[in-house]
Amino acid sequence: MTFTTPASDPAPEPTPDEISRGMAALERHLSEQAPTPSPPARPVEGETKRVQQLRAEVAEAHLLADLQDDDAPLLLDTDKVRKRRKAAQQAARLHELAQDPAMRAWQAARMRRALVSFALVALALALAWSTAGVQHFAAEGADPWSPGWVFAWLVEPFMSLALLVVVGARAYLGTRGHPLDNPKLIRIEWLFLGLTLGMNAWPYLPWTADTFSFSRLVLHVLGPIVAVAIVTALPIILAAFTHLDHGHTGTGGTGPKYRANTRPEYTQHGPDIDVLAARVRRLITAGDLPADPGIHKIRTALGCGTDTARAVQKALTRPAITD
The missing domain is CATH 1.10.10 (Arc Repressor Mutant, subunit A)
Incomplete structure (x- = not known):
């Protein structure tokens, strides 16, 4: 007599509901097995205030140790760093702009106008300074407010105006790149300056003054000497400005690119x-x-x-x- 074992049937596949119930049971099991976080430390009965303070310091130290590993605060720029970066960027741009030929030409023109203005003002003041000396020479001891005494005040002004016409014309044309070096104009300048110097110095020379005083002589010739110095130096300065080379490549600048001197x-x-x-x-x-x-x-x-x-x-x- 033989016995046969019936073939086992294959296990049926789980349904979606069974899968959901299994997952829920697994999550519930894991949550039960997970360690329960301990509640924050509370003061133990009988602890002193000093112990509680030290416990708080230790907890704070642990938190600070964890935060110190984060370098994010070190990557941020402080206000001082941003201020320095802004100043450095501005200095770099100003330096780049200063190399531009147009900017250099503008700076030279502004400085040239300033120097010419200062020179003409100083010349006018020097000639005004010598007005009193010329008046004393021209009046020849006339009574105050007499016609001769009053007209003596006009001698220096009309000579100064004539001199300023010549000097002003030479200065302006020099700033425009056309120096005016006509010998006749130069002789006219020296004629007016020589007359002014002579009339200021004559009454105070050793052979004409009753009591010679060197300091008084220097004081009265100071104006004409300054005028001579300005008239001599101004054309030289303007000629130097005229021959300035401001560059012709314009690299890195904002102005036009000059390929050759004009x-x-x-x-x-x-x-x-x-x-x-x-x-x-x-x-x-x-x-x-x-x-x-x-x-x-x-x-x-x-x-x-x-x-x-x-x-x-x-x-x-x-x-x-x-x-």
Whole structure:
């Protein structure tokens, strides 16, 4: 007699509800097995105030030790660091701007105007200082408020005005790059200055003064000497400003890029339009100017006036002159 074991049936697959109930039971089991966080330490009955204070310090130290490992506060810029960074950035931009040819030319022009203004004011004060000495020479002991005494006050002013006309013209033309070195004008300057110096010094010279005083003589010739020094030094200073080279590359700046000095492009009869037009064509070829530049762009690139820029724009329509 043989016995046969019936084949076992395969286990049925769990349903979604059974899976959900199993997951819930697993979560409940894990939550029961997890350690329960201990409540915050409370003062134990019988502890002194000193023990409680030390316990609080220890707890605070543990918290601080955990926070010290975080470097986030060190990555933030303080107000002092931001202020220094701002100052450094501003200094760098100012230095970059100071290297721009347009800025350097503007600074030189401003300094030149200031020096000319100071020189002319000092010259006027020096001539005014000598007015009293000239009046004393011209009055020749006339009674106060007599016609001769009053008219003697007018001798120095009209000589000074004539001298200031010559000096002012030479100063202005020197600032425009056209120094006026005509020998006749220079002789006129020295004539007025010599007359002023002589009339101030004559009454106080050793052979004319009743009682010679060197300090009085120096005091009265001080004005004319200052005037001579200014008239001699001003043309030299202006000539030095005229020959300043402000740079022609304009690297890193905000102003126009100067490819060549414009002074050879100007003659004693005015600007050479053909030379300026050839220069504009080179700038167009190099891509520094558009194919049909306007008057403003031409004026900015050449550093010339509006009339000259307009003439150059008209010359661009003519065929270029080849060498």
